Amino acid sequence: MQQQYEAGRHPDLPPPLVERGAVKWVRDNFFSNATSIVLTAVAVYFLYKVVPPFVEWAFVDAVWDAHHRNECRAKGEGACWAVLRARIAQFTYGFYPAHLYWRVNTAFVLLFIALAPLLFEHVPGRRYLLWFSLAYPVLAFFLLWGGLGLEPVESAKFGGFLLTIVIGVTGIIGSLPLGILLALGRRSRLLIVHTISVAFIEFVRGVPLITLLFIASTLLNYFLPPGTYFDLLLRVLIMVTLFASAYLAEVIRGGLAGIPKGQFEAADSLGLGYWKSMRLVILPQALHISIPNIVNTFIGLYKDTTLVVIVGLADPLGISRATLADSKWQGLSTEIYIAIAVFFFVSCFAMSRYSLYLEKKLHTGH
Amino acid sequence: MSAQEKSMSVSDEMMIEMNGVHKWYGQFHVLKNINLTVKRGERIVICGPSGSGKSTLIRCINRLEEHQQGEIIVEGTELTGNLKHIEQIRREVGMVFQHFNLFPHLTVMENCTLAPIWVRHMPKQEAEELAMNYLRQVKIPEQAEKFPGQLSGGQQQRAAIARSLCMRPKVMLFDEPTSALDPEMIKEVLDIMIELARDGMTMICVTHEMGFAKTVANRVIFMDGGEIIEQNEPEEFFANPKNERTQLFLSQILQH
Amino acid sequence: MTGETTVFPNPLRWALGLWRDQKHRGTIIQIMALVALLLFIGIIIRNTAINLQALGLEIGYDFLTEPANYDINQHLIDYNSLSSHLRATVVGIINTALVSVCGIILATVIGLFAGILRLSKNWLVSRIMYAYVEFGRNVPVLLQILLFHALIIHTLPHPRASLSPMDGVFLSNRGFYVPQPVLEPAAWAILAALVIAVAAAWWFAGHAKRVQENTGRHYPVFTINLALIIGLPLLAFFLAGRPIGLDFPQLKGFNYQGGMVLRPEFTALWFALSFYAGAYIAELVRAGILAISRGQTEAAYSLGLRPNWTMRLVILPQAMRVMVPPLISQYLGLIKDSSLAIVIGYMDIVATIGGISLNQTGRALECMSITLFIYLGISLGVSTVMNWYNRRVALVGS
Numbered sequence A: 001m002q003q004q005y006e007a008g009r010h011p012d013l014p015p016p017l018v019e020r021g022a023v024k025w026v027r028d029n030f031f032s033n034a035t036s037i038v039l040t041a042v043a044v045y046f047l048y049k050v051v052p053p054f055v056e057w058a059f060v061d062a063v064w065d066a067h068h069r070n071e072c073r074a075k076g077e078g079a080c081w082a083v084l085r086a087r088i089a090q091f092t093y094g095f096y097p098a099h100l101y102w103r104v105n106t107a108f109v110l111l112f113i114a115l116a117p118l119l120f121e122h123v124p125g126r127r128y129l130l131w132f133s134l135a136y137p138v139l140a141f142f143l144l145w146g147g148l149g150l151e152p153v154e155s156a157k158f159g160g161f162l163l164t165i166v167i168g169v170t171g172i173i174g175s176l177p178l179g180i181l182l183a184l185g186r187r188s189r190l191l192i193v194h195t196i197s198v199a200f201i202e203f204v205r206g207v208p209l210i211t212l213l214f215i216a217s218t219l220l221n222y223f224l225p226p227g228t229y230f231d232l233l234l235r236v237l238i239m240v241t242l243f244a245s246a247y248l249a250e251v252i253r254g255g256l257a258g259i260p261k262g263q264f265e266a267a268d269s270l271g272l273g274y275w276k277s278m279r280l281v282i283l284p285q286a287l288h289i290s291i292p293n294i295v296n297t298f299i300g301l302y303k304d305t306t307l308v309v310i311v312g313l314a315d316p317l318g319i320s321r322a323t324l325a326d327s328k329w330q331g332l333s334t335e336i337y338i339a340i341a342v343f344f345f346v347s348c349f350a351m352s353r354y355s356l357y358l359e360k361k362l363h364t365g366h
Numbered sequence B: 001m002s003a004q005e006k007s008m009s010v011s012d013e014m015m016i017e018m019n020g021v022h023k024w025y026g027q028f029h030v031l032k033n034i035n036l037t038v039k040r041g042e043r044i045v046i047c048g049p050s051g052s053g054k055s056t057l058i059r060c061i062n063r064l065e066e067h068q069q070g071e072i073i074v075e076g077t078e079l080t081g082n083l084k085h086i087e088q089i090r091r092e093v094g095m096v097f098q099h100f101n102l103f104p105h106l107t108v109m110e111n112c113t114l115a116p117i118w119v120r121h122m123p124k125q126e127a128e129e130l131a132m133n134y135l136r137q138v139k140i141p142e143q144a145e146k147f148p149g150q151l152s153g154g155q156q157q158r159a160a161i162a163r164s165l166c167m168r169p170k171v172m173l174f175d176e177p178t179s180a181l182d183p184e185m186i187k188e189v190l191d192i193m194i195e196l197a198r199d200g201m202t203m204i205c206v207t208h209e210m211g212f213a214k215t216v217a218n219r220v221i222f223m224d225g226g227e228i229i230e231q232n233e234p235e236e237f238f239a240n241p242k243n244e245r246t247q248l249f250l251s252q253i254l255q256h
Numbered sequence C: 001m002t003g004e005t006t007v008f009p010n011p012l013r014w015a016l017g018l019w020r021d022q023k024h025r026g027t028i029i030q031i032m033a034l035v036a037l038l039l040f041i042g043i044i045i046r047n048t049a050i051n052l053q054a055l056g057l058e059i060g061y062d063f064l065t066e067p068a069n070y071d072i073n074q075h076l077i078d079y080n081s082l083s084s085h086l087r088a089t090v091v092g093i094i095n096t097a098l099v100s101v102c103g104i105i106l107a108t109v110i111g112l113f114a115g116i117l118r119l120s121k122n123w124l125v126s127r128i129m130y131a132y133v134e135f136g137r138n139v140p141v142l143l144q145i146l147l148f149h150a151l152i153i154h155t156l157p158h159p160r161a162s163l164s165p166m167d168g169v170f171l172s173n174r175g176f177y178v179p180q181p182v183l184e185p186a187a188w189a190i191l192a193a194l195v196i197a198v199a200a201a202w203w204f205a206g207h208a209k210r211v212q213e214n215t216g217r218h219y220p221v222f223t224i225n226l227a228l229i230i231g232l233p234l235l236a237f238f239l240a241g242r243p244i245g246l247d248f249p250q251l252k253g254f255n256y257q258g259g260m261v262l263r264p265e266f267t268a269l270w271f272a273l274s275f276y277a278g279a280y281i282a283e284l285v286r287a288g289i290l291a292i293s294r295g296q297t298e299a300a301y302s303l304g305l306r307p308n309w310t311m312r313l314v315i316l317p318q319a320m321r322v323m324v325p326p327l328i329s330q331y332l333g334l335i336k337d338s339s340l341a342i343v344i345g346y347m348d349i350v351a352t353i354g355g356i357s358l359n360q361t362g363r364a365l366e367c368m369s370i371t372l373f374i375y376l377g378i379s380l381g382v383s384t385v386m387n388w389y390n391r392r393v394a395l396v397g398s
């Protein structure tokens, strides 16, 4: 029987048994209706078919220690991860001289210090760190390529994930100013400026990156004054920067479109000129709301760096080509590709979480 | 409306019966032992602090929310998991939302004819004539071909009322229909609702418009913490609130 | 203004005056931009001319009619190594189109399923779809192409030991062999039946709508039309004495003869592109459905509309508006990504005219310009369609 309480004195009761705990959770999540039961069955069957064999192959039967493929096959049926152990230095640094690895490592650590004030608002000493961020590209250039008393290293020695990061980071940093200009140009009322911007943006976004890289590898030297020569990496960096700037321009244009009209009017009514109002009022806000999408663009660019293997640079896929061509490790492409995929997955997933976090923060208005 | 006028339309026929209804959101006990009967032609106003479960209560009546204990009977049909019964009840119970929930991709006319055509299987022309009648009743016949985004808030809410009426419901549920509106538009919506009341529509309104409650309600219900704390005729309710929580609530909203 | 009284205007001041005037400043910037652009183009043309002259090359597209001298293993139109570069380009375009169309269809199917299942209340299923979407989006598409290719080449058996999941279907590392339909003359009857069925379905849909508008009666249009479109050709098939036969692949020596083959390159590219784009599409579908506020469903329910009608009349039309524009850019992305075919040797546009033809003739400028031109044409076409669609469905008043 229902117990009677005085008005306003009814206590909070726990839900009835069927509505509680694991039973309810299992029922709601797996068996709420016929469709759900079927789905659960299919999912379980799929997992049963896929997960145990994969785990067996990748872990249980895997071989970590071997000097060549045949030794792997002799030791076990599973994955031959030994190839990664043998080539880990190349996958990381390419053909960078081993005694100079410290320079790459330093540049990598400094990258995070330079990024910290840009990505997080509450970093101690943010104001001073920002100056460091500004100086970082120059610093990194000398660290990586040498000069200023450091032993020079030529571009052809760059490879592996070092190359991935160099191309990705250069591309995004280089494309930021150009992307801003293009975005402003596209919004401009000046017909010629507008047309040039639109034509550039749409051209770059309309063709695959691989064709631009082919231009870099086959055509760019035709366009340069006779006698000048850019090495392949530099040409690729130029193209990647131009490529990224078109996509970034669209992102920033989206950010500009998100600025309320009142902000433009307020800036105008203060008598700030075009450039001042852009620099002081509009762009800081537009960039701020664009950061999540800028990060997303970077993720895309970072993944796209793998394409440079097609024009012959030694990014991780280039290294894997070389490794697979080596008779000692022939036929291990599945292992190598999975390892590279895991690397990309972890880094891209982390970055996309970060971008999601930024987006949430923006939406809650802090 | 006078007291006599108000009670005239009320018949003895039971429209809605809630007996010992309990509802939980997960572990959270949101409705506690709700007992409520509504007769045909009766008009009930529900008020209470935000989060007290008013919306949940009326949403249980057309099963937008599921209750876990007790029974809810609408027009003699008990609400259970039976989908046929749920559909049948939803056809007879109209609902007006705080945020209108008009379909933005359809014109006002199409909003109104959608359900008559697809649920009542009415010929298009007939549905349109019916819709036009109700649009006239809510005083926006000239907006029929516009899209919801082109109307003001007050017009949108009136269109939403017309949309509900096109199903010729026996009961109308209103969930704070005026609280998303600018002050100057509140009256135009309330006027429509008062007119509906005059026509004898059975209504349950969640609202804090006390003037409206005094004008049309047969009963005012005060909810707090998921319970019905107090219910009474509006004169009594406002003049002599018995429970101290009611008194506190009334003193707060009447100040403003 | 007092400055206007000056009889001999100082040219510097005059220029400064122009610069300070908003309208004139705009004009000046425009002229400067134009001059800079023309200068830039001019320099590039000059450099190129000098460089080409130094190499003894001349620009010209005559080479297109010369024999290509290379083989293409998948060609839907006649092609051999004596065919011209132009024909090789056309074969490349067809191959790009083939893998793009197949990819778009499969990606859409995958994306729709994954997106809807991701919203499922079934915990296990939605987790699996989440894992798929995150994997698909966070691994470079090039890597996925290579992975699929490696999986086909290395995990599937040789043709002699190939897997046969059903009669006449053989999966091996040389490709997927499936029966090929062989049409006998009487097959036209089936085609005719199909045409008639489609026309009848079209008419019936219109008729049902009129009936509904006039009397309110509803016909189960979808079911009836489906039965019509499947049933009528089937009927014709049997009446005409089964005029479609199947040519089954047969193992001859080291490979199969007869039947149809999906080559490993095509299959890997097709699956990888669909898998990759499908993950993005799944997110679009999910976002599209989530973007429709819960209030819309509730309003429809409270009018007495059933869940399936609510989906069809209220949710889908709105979700489509949100979904279609980004969906089309995904399709465009897929078409562009198909250019990565070259890494596994699928002969698309980039591999033919932009790759082997370029290397054999050394005509980089000509070959690249043709390649770019084709892709720009595709992009322009797709974005024109998208703009047209956007204008058509734009929500009025919000």
Ligand SMILES: Nc1ncnc2c1ncn2[C@@H]1O[C@H](COP(=O)(O)OP(=O)(O)O)[C@@H](O)[C@H]1O
Binding pocket: B025, B028, B030, B048, B049, B050, B051, B052, B053, B054, B055, B056, B057
């Ligand atoms: N879908 C839901 N899930 C969990 N809690 C909910 C949900 N909807 C409402 N609640 C909670 O139930 C309580 C009552 O909500 P509601 O009926 O909307 O109150 P009112 O309409 O009186 O403001 C609130 O505390 C609210 O936070």
Ligand SMILES: [Mg+2]
Binding pocket: B054, B055, B056, B176
């Ligand atoms: Mg509420």
